[in-house]
Every structure is written in structure tokens, then in C-alpha cells.
Amino acid sequence: MQDLLDSALARIGAAQTGDELEAVRVEVLGRKGVLAQLSKDMAKLTADERVARGKFINASKQALESAYDEKKSGFDRESLAKRLDSEWLDLTIPASGVAPGSLHPITQIQWEIEDLFRSMGFTVLDGPEVETEFHNFDALNIPGDHPARDMQDTFWLDGGHLLRTHTSPVQVRGMEKLGPPLRMIAPGRVFRNESVDASHEHTFYQLEGMMIDKDVSVGNLIYFMKTLLTAIFKKEVTVRLRPGYFPFVEPGFELDIRCLICGGDGCPVCKQSGWVELLPCGLVNPHVLRKSGIDPSEWNGFAFGLGLTRLVMMRYAIDDIRWLQSGDLRFLRQF
Numbered sequence: 001m002q003d004l005l006d007s008a009l010a011r012i013g014a015a016q017t018g019d020e021l022e023a024v025r026v027e028v029l030g031r032k033g034v035l036a037q038l039s040k041d042m043a044k045l046t047a048d049e050r051v052a053r054g055k056f057i058n059a060s061k062q063a064l065e066s067a068y069d070e071k072k073s074g075f076d077r078e079s080l081a082k083r084l085d086s087e088w089l090d091l092t093i094p095a096s097g098v099a100p101g102s103l104h105p106i107t108q109i110q111w112e113i114e115d116l117f118r119s120m121g122f123t124v125l126d127g128p129e130v131e132t133e134f135h136n137f138d139a140l141n142i143p144g145d146h147p148a149r150d151m152q153d154t155f156w157l158d159g160g161h162l163l164r165t166h167t168s169p170v171q172v173r174g175m176e177k178l179g180p181p182l183r184m185i186a187p188g189r190v191f192r193n194e195s196v197d198a199s200h201e202h203t204f205y206q207l208e209g210m211m212i213d214k215d216v217s218v219g220n221l222i223y224f225m226k227t228l229l230t231a232i233f234k235k236e237v238t239v240r241l242r243p244g245y246f247p248f249v250e251p252g253f254e255l256d257i258r259c260l261i262c263g264g265d266g267c268p269v270c271k272q273s274g275w276v277e278l279l280p281c282g283l284v285n286p287h288v289l290r291k292s293g294i295d296p297s298e299w300n301g302f303a304f305g306l307g308l309t310r311l312v313m314m315r316y317a318i319d320d321i322r323w324l325q326s327g328d329l330r331f332l333r334q335f
Ligand code: FA5
Pocket: 152, 165, 166, 167, 168, 192, 194, 199, 200, 201, 202, 204, 206, 246, 249, 252, 277, 278, 279, 280, 281, 282, 303, 304, 305, 306, 307, 308, 309, 310, 321
């Protein structure tokens, strides 16, 4: 009996792989295994012998099982170590194929302009995209039946509200809230119900600017516009100033820039004219000051409404406005 047990233990000890060990387990501990052989002729034994045999069988069972468990956990540890070795991950290596994001070109230029104007004492204001008719039109000297309302096709909402068609309502909110003297800019998204082409979007960005003080002149206006364009383009750009009509400024101007996509030869962006409308501006109409509670006999000022999306197109020579909101990563990854 001791020999049977010893040889079974030796076979467990000699198993070289998990599979071999499993085969030995079936032979030794299975239904026809060593323990079964040890219990085979129990009926023929005396009561004392049976007790002794029973003890021996129990001790053998324990010895075999613990030899098996020890061997098995050795194999398990080995195979786990092998797996960990082959599947080893270095969590500190940067993931491949994931490019870090970057700021949208409109945001980049908007922030540049904000920094520039802050350095000249301007405050940056924000206003709601859903506006009242009063702030978008009435307070800007555009009464209900005025043809100027047709110039900016409007998305109307319930309850007389609308999606702002320009950033000029933030001028009004700035005057109402802060009063004179005032130096403010207001970048933001605006909406127009118009057909989209290479230079027109239904949703685009403007950057409004306003300065209210004593004795503000067209000279001051031109100084700030030139400073702005030089800072953005970092080179001499050709501009032209022509009379422009906006009910909220008097006199009003259109500042156009020589198209930087085609160099002035004509292309879809400048509609073959060689010039891009970028920066309407003027001296604030006294009616507008009065409507916001500012006395025009004491204060005056200038205002401008930069087409920020178009400015970005000029700066990076983007030949179609639709790229900017396309979400196309091939486009966005260039910035
Ligand atoms: C205005 O919106 C006036 N509020 C600007 C202003 C402010 C004038 C203060 C005087 C004083 P206008 O509709 O021209 O003006 O738009 C201003 C600029 O926005 C344009 O010069 C152009 O650069 C840009 N713009 C206008 N429509 C679109 C469009 N559909 N897509 C992209 N840019 C546009």
C-alpha cells in the first residue's frame, strides 16, 4: 500500500506540464485510481484492520491532494507569468494614433483680437444668441417697417424673439449696463436665413466693437481699424473705405480688404470683384445713444462689426467658408 502511494506521489511530482498533471490526476484520484484500489478489498478485513486501512486511505487522500494542489499551483503561476510576459502593457506610453486637439482657427483669431483690444483698454462682453427684437433692431434705430430689416434675413422664434442677426445688440446691452465712457468688444455667433455659398454662411462669427467718449472722431476709428488689421495680417494689406449705410451709424463706412485668396484678380470668395467686405463701421448715430440713455450732446463714439469668419478666411487663404463649420478633421488638423 505504501508503495502504491509512493509511486502515485512520484508520478504527480514527475508531471512536466499542466496536461500531464491532469492525466495523472484522473489516474490517481479518479474512480479507478489509487484510492479506489486501496479501498477495494475492505469487506474482507477485520474491524481493526478496516479502521487502520481507513486511516491510511484518508492520510493518502490528503497527501495526494496536497501534492496535486502544490504542483498545479506551480503550473498556474508559471502560465500566468508567461501570459503576463507576452501581454505586457506599458500604460505610460502615449496612445498611438490619437492626435491632440487644437483650437479652431476662429477661436485662435478671436483670442488674438481680444488680447489686442484688452491691451488698449477695451472690455470683452458677451451677449445672448437668442435676442429680443428691441435689442437686435429697435434700439439700433431700425424701426419695424424699415427696409434695413430686410438686409439681414432673420430666423424668428416664438414670442417675438429671434436668433441675433449681428453682434450689434451687445453694443446696446453694453451701453445699458456700463454707460459712458465705454470701450468694449463683443465676439460671437450670429445667424441669418440666407443661402449659403463660398462666402456666405447661415451661421457665422462677428466681432463687434464700440468706443464712447468725448470728441471721438473718424480719425480715432481709422486708427483702431488699422491697428487691428496690421496685428492680424502682420503685413501691409490694401484696404478701401467707402460710404456704407447702417441706421445705427452716421456717417457709416464699409471697410473692404483686397482679396487675399486671389490677390485681387477675382474669385468666388470676392465674387470676382477683388475686394472682400470685412469691416463695416461708423460714428454712432445720436438716436442710438439716446435710446440707451446716453446724452449725445455730451458723448459720441464709433462702432464696428467685423466679419470674423471672413477675416479668418483671409488670414489663412481659405477659399470656401463652408470648411470652417464642416467639422472635417482634414481641415481642422491644419491649425
Ligand atoms: C452688420 O452686421 C452690422 N451690424 C455691422 C456694423 C456694426 C456696422 C457696427 C456699423 C457699426 P453686415 O450685415 O454688413 O453688418 O455684416 C458685417 C460683416 O459680417 C460683413 O462685412 C461680412 O464680413 C460678415 N458677413 C455678413 N453676412 C455674412 C454671411 N452670411 N456669412 C459670413 N459673413 C458674413
